[in-house]
Amino acid sequence: MNPAVNKSEDTLNKYSFNIEGGNFNDAGTVSTRIKSILKQKGLPNDVVRKSAIVCYEAEINIVSYARKGTVNLTITAETVEIEVIDEGPGIPDIEQAMEQGYSTANQQIREMGFGAGMGLHNINSYSDKFDITSEVNKGTFLKMIINNPQSTKDL
Amino acid sequence: MKLREVKEILDADVIVGKDKLDIEVSTAFGADLMSDVLAFAKAGSLLLTGLTNAQVVQTAATRHIAAIILVRGKEPSTEAIDMAKELQIPILATKYILFETAGILYSKGIVGCLKKVGNDSFHK
């Protein structure tokens, strides 16, 4: 434990990352960062894994469809909260988009191994709580909460 | 091996083709990339895949695949089911992951529709 870290300072456990639409080279780098932050903080492997998975899928969605996006990570003693906000085409029918196998991905995305209509489904199944709202021609907002069953007190 | 045995071994559900379980198969190909299926899958083989859209059925028809085995607990889309019925291509669904599905079939004598990809493996 680093004594210089003021644990009561809430901002210490908040992080924000920007993602550029269309940049497949960088897709996954935020997930990689989040994984190492959570690991460093000693969160349980399962919490780290779930957080990395949902973030990865959200990143791929931004890179595939949106102009740009932001990922906000908030770590508390009980949860990992990941908010993903993008500016892009939005999702006209969320229910349909959540269906396994439904995808509007183009051939390029599919040949990279994405776009098989599993992304939002994965996000939903790996989050303990998942909210999604979207506005056509504006963008999409995702909020994923992963519970930390061990409730890490010393972050 | 009959498709019926494949169904038993994989504890699979027959989604399309209940009347075709007497088909004989001896080879298989597993992939989720349709371009690779087009390039390498051989006529009369099983196609093991995690893709569930109608394109899989179309590709299977093009390559004269004997039957599609959906792995990892995937369920085919309604478009895929309709197309499979129309093109008379059986679809079976198993909960086993692709690695296990391949391993189990291999241990029962099913082999790859080609072993290795070399310079002469392409159809073109």
Add this chain to the structure above:
Amino acid sequence: MKLSEIKEILNADVIVGEDKLDIEVKTAFGADLMSDVLAFAKAGSLLLTGLTNTQVVRIANVLDIAAIILVRGKKPPVETISMARNLQIPILTTKYILFETAGRLYSKGIVGCLEKVEPGSE
């Protein structure tokens, strides 16, 4: 089983990780769909895939995959190789198709990193 034995069984080339052939592996996952890899592949497993782009390496890193086995004679592009070097993730390439690769490893005792996908198996 050591990675060096896997190399022998699959007649594979070691593209990255000559110094890591003593790693022990027991399980594997095979897919060309990144979302399925993310959803189901487990830490310490082999990842068998026909995908060669850098995403494969990044996902392998996020999931703590032991080694990537590229099947169907696929060759990784230079960016993939250099990323794997940086992240110290071994890449082996084999000419065997995925079905044969899985079959051969399975018959030597490697098992799936999970057996079946059941509802809620994540």
